[in-house]
Amino acid sequence: MLILKRVMVEYRVKDxxxxxxxxxxxxxxxxAGSERAHATDQRTLRSLEGANINRSLLxxxxxxxxxxxxxKHVPYRNAKLxxxxxxxxxGPCYTVMIADITLHWAxxxxxxxxxxxxxxxxxxxLDA
Structure with missing residues (x-):
């Protein structure tokens, strides 16, 4: 299952x-991809979801x-992820990847x- 969460933080500093x-x-x-999806022959919703996640991971x-x-070209448009x-x-940011099993990617x-x-x-x- 692919879970996306985004938190925006804004703070103001006055001088x-x-x-x-x-x-x-x-x-x-x-x-969380489905590494064991090939072990079952069923085309269930879970296996289809796992296939989509694996495409995003690719x-x-x-x-x-x-x-x-x-x-020069980075293929960002290949997946919604x-x-x-x-x-x-x-982009112009700090990136942290926490990897459990995907040590090659990390x-x-x-x-x-x-x-x-x-x-x-x-x-x-503005002073009133």
């Missing part, structure tokens, strides 16, 4: 004449490989180098 908004995003993805693997190899989390995979993903930046916007205070 003498500015308000600085800082925005952060935390995306949690549980990529697309994620392709994106990770393209980013690590420094290719990689489209939705394009900025988290290779080892490959730690080679991705990004330039993280702060998402800051300034608002000016």
């Amino acid at each position: 003498e004449c500015n308000i600085i908004n800082r925005v952060g995003k935390l995306s949690l993805i549980d990529l 697309a994620l693997s392709s994106c990770i490989n393209a980013l690590v190899e420094g290719k 990689t489209q939705r989390f394009k900025d988290s995979i290779g 080892d490959r993903a730690k080679e991705i180098r990004t330039k993280s930046c702060q998402n800051v916007s300034k608002s000016f205070l």
